[in-house]
Amino acid sequence: MSGHGGGWQEVGERVFRFRYRSLDLNVGAVLGDGEVLVVDTRSGPAEAAELLADLRALTRLPCRQAVNTHAHFDHCFGNATLRPAAIWGHERCIGELRTRGERQRRAAMRAVPELAGELAAARIDPPDRSVGDAGASLRVGGRPVELRFCGRGHTDNDLVVLVPDAGVVFAGDLVEEGAPPSFGDAFPLEWPATVGRLLDLAAPAVVPGHGDVVGRDFGRRQREELAAMAGLCAAVAAGELPAAEALRRAPFPQDHAREALRRVAGGAEHPARGRGDEGGLSS
Numbered sequence: 607m608s609g610h611g612g613g614w615q616e617v618g619e620r621v622f623r624f625r626y627r628s629l630d631l632n633v634g635a636v637l638g639d640g641e642v643l644v645v646d647t648r649s650g651p652a653e654a655a656e657l658l659a660d661l662r663a664l665t666r667l668p669c670r671q672a673v674n675t676h677a678h679f680d681h682c683f684g685n686a687t688l689r690p691a692a693i694w695g696h697e698r699c700i701g702e703l704r705t706r707g708e709r710q711r712r713a714a715m716r717a718v719p720e721l722a723g724e725l726a727a728a729r730i731d732p733p734d735r736s737v738g739d740a741g742a743s744l745r746v747g748g749r750p751v752e753l754r755f756c757g758r759g760h761t762d763n764d765l766v767v768l769v770p771d772a773g774v775v776f777a778g779d780l781v782e783e784g785a786p787p788s789f790g791d792a793f794p795l796e797w798p799a800t801v802g803r804l805l806d807l808a809a810p811a812v813v814p815g816h817g818d819v820v821g822r823d824f825g826r827r828q829r830e831e832l833a834a835m836a837g838l839c840a841a842v843a844a845g846e847l848p849a850a851e852a853l854r855r856a857p858f859p860q861d862h863a864r865e866a867l868r869r870v871a872g873g874a875e876h877p878a879r880g881r882g883d884e885g886g887l888s889s
């Protein structure tokens with residue numbers, strides 16, 4: 607156990623995660639032939655530099671590729687420090703960082719004051735390798751790695767990283783351990799089916815964006831909770847249930863459930879109305 611996190615843990619053959627104390631974030635490392643792929647880049651230059659130092663303790667392989675699981679700062683504001691590595695991300699992740707990255711920075715500095723300096727120092731550097739809803743197949747050296755878009759959920763740009771020969775999937779914040787799912791930019795009605803498609807990938811080890819590594823049983827339980835939350839959101843939106851009663855029945859803490867209700871009531875899921883924009887922030 608080092609001072610800043612739990613060290614590298616091998617979650618599948620030559621696939622590792624580092625659980626950082628800062629935000630309880632997981633970063634992934636997939637060792638291929640002659641290179642290593644990094645999954646998520648942390649919140650800014652000092653955190654990303656620490657990640658690269660940790661990576662050097664794990665392997666001497668160069669990092670020529672990285673992936674951002676989505677556009678939240680803790681998963682991508684360290685990008686610039688990993689250059690010249692190619693960085694993969696969903697096309698809407700790229701658009702989000704370009705158009706709203708600065709707004710997210712300001713919101714994050716207020717929400718996470720202990721990281722304000724780090725966030726202020728970050729150069730927002732969107733992925734340069736764009737992935738559409740059809741996903742992408744990468745090679746890390748000769749090793750196959752799949753980037754999959756399973757649908758909207760935690761955001762509209764969540765990519766999952768599947769390492770088929772290791773039985774590992776990096777779920778980003780579509781799955782959360784140790785903290786409830788975060789709904790600030792979420793699509794609560796679609797999220798349960800998205801997690802279902804993630805579980806259909808049939809990887810026995812699921813690395814959440816935050817918290818401990820889990821199995822598919824945990825994923826199924828989280829999908830059921832998300833489905834219960836979606837049902838409450840739909841009932842409130844249809845005028846069949848008072849919001850206060852939905853909050854009382856919610857499987858998640860009140861502030862999280864309130865955000866889920868707000869997202870659905872605000873029409874976030876309606877494609878024509880696009881995203882709710884009340885300044886919510888989630889990591």
Ligand SMILES: [Zn+2]
Nearest residue numbers: 678779888889
């Ligand atoms: Zn997030």
